[in-house]
Amino acid sequence: MLRPAAVALGLLAALVAGCGSEARTPSGAGSVENGKTLFTGDGQCGACHTLADAGTRSEIGPNLDEAFAPLWEQGFDESTVRDVVHGQILYPTQNPAGVDDEGRALPGMPANLVTGQDAVDVAAYVASVAGRAEDGAPPEATGAEAIFTQRCGSCHTLAAANTAGTIGPSLDQLSPDAERVERAMREGPGQMPSFEGQLSDEDIEAVAKYVADN
Ligand code: HEC
Ligand code: HEC
Known part of the structure; x- marks a missing residue:
């Protein structure tokens, strides 16, 4: 680290x-x-x-x-x-x-x-x-959509989450199934960070399902 x-x-x-x-x-x-x-x-x-x-x-x-x-x-x-x-x-x-x-x-x-x-x-x-806040980092988001907005939206466009990031592919266009999203989150292809160990298995699955459903 x-x-x-x-x-x-x-x-x-x-x-x-x-x-x-x-x-x-x-x-x-x-x-x-x-x-x-x-x-x-x-x-x-x-x-x-x-x-x-x-x-x-x-x-x-x-x-x-x-x-x-x-x-x-x-x-x-x-x-x-x-x-x-x-x-x-x-x-x-x-x-x-x-x-x-x-x-x-x-x-x-x-x-x-x-x-x-x-x-x-x-x-x-x-x-x-920077370094002046009393209460430190913002609380970690909970719920698939909030996690998506906080962790993925700056790089990915997904209309349902109202995000417009362009560093990674548009997930509206790609329309991946949950398995593909989960694989990307765990492996972190290319410039994408891996979320293995950063998010719980439960959260990874919930976000994967959320992306696949939207
Ligand atoms: C720092 C930017 C960044 C963040 C944050 C990020 N991604 Fe990515 N993502 C990328 C890039 C770049 C690619 C294309 C990687 C490649 O194939 O080279 C990608 C690819 C993908 C793919 C397609 C993989 C495939 O099979 O083609 C999915 C699905 C995906 N990201 C989902 C997510 C989800 C869900 C999150 C949040 C948990 C996330 N990404 C966070 C940059 C990011
Ligand atoms: C694609 C990811 C990425 C983006 C976007 C990015 N940074 Fe960074 N930043 C890093 C990385 C990785 C490091 C550590 C390596 C380095 O110093 O280059 C870093 C280092 C820094 C540092 C030094 C921190 C330290 O510990 O001394 C500052 C300050 C900083 N970034 C500010 C910014 C600002 C301001 C922006 C927007 C204009 C920005 N960064 C955009 C990835 C990024």
């Missing part, structure tokens, strides 16, 4: 050493509202990161609340944290571990998901909330 705090501190060290100097956030705090909208957009940051304030929950990338909490404890100011996030958006570091618990390659973070002022805004938003 990644040690998120170590990653954040590593990024910070690179920044302080000047490697990230091109990524300096332009002056001005940026629009936090626009940043939040972008963060939670389809296939955006929330598809891969847990962030309590945004209500997103994914284990593909580090949990941003856990990653940034130590920086506040150490007294870093918000503009420094903005620089760290902005630098990561422009120049994502390669995941140092590179593999998950089962030894499978992890998808990296794509560069420039957002650019220009939008990247500044997302950085401002993340710096204003």
Whole structure:
């Protein structure tokens, strides 16, 4: 498993050493509202990161609340944290571990998901909330549709769940049977993470049935 705090501190060290100097956030705090909208957009940051304030929950990338909490404890100011996030958006570091618990390659973070002022805004938003929530990550969803919306919808379109993700195939078009959905959830084909061990067998079966029925 990644040690998120170590990653954040590593990024910070690179920044302080000047490697990230091109990524300096332009002056001005940026629009936090626009940043939040972008963060939670389809296939955006929330598809891969847990962030309590945004209500997103994914284990593909580090949990941003856990990653940034130590920086506040150490007294870093918000503009420094903005620089760290902005630098990561422009120049994502390669995941140092590179593999998950089962030894499978992890998808990296794509560069420039957002650019220009939008990247500044997302950085401002993340710096204003990450690691600062009192109550930690949002509660895990229960019920097949809620699980689908929270865990799958950012990558997959499914009209019944009102999701419009485009990273993976549209499940309306694919119209898979439950067995095929279950296999995908357990194996995690291509860029899709495996949900084996992340969701209970019961939840995997319920989500598979839900997708097949809709
Ligand atoms: C496809 C999945 C994916 C998306 C989308 C994504 N990330 Fe990441 N992110 C990762 C992974 C994997 C890592 C860890 C490896 C790395 O640092 O590149 C990471 C690392 C980070 C880190 C460093 C965390 C730490 O522990 O220091 C930050 C900050 C971050 N992402 C912010 C963002 C923001 C902001 C967005 C949206 C613009 C975003 N990510 C979109 C997968 C993603
Ligand atoms: C980070 C993005 C992402 C997430 C999250 C994700 N998927 Fe996928 N999914 C993909 C991609 C990409 C593919 C295509 C993989 C390939 O074949 O290369 C895929 C493929 C599939 C397939 C088709 C497999 C086949 O047999 O062709 C199904 C069904 C599926 N996903 C269901 C789900 C369900 C259910 C969830 C939530 C529990 C989920 N996905 C979460 C990205 C994602």
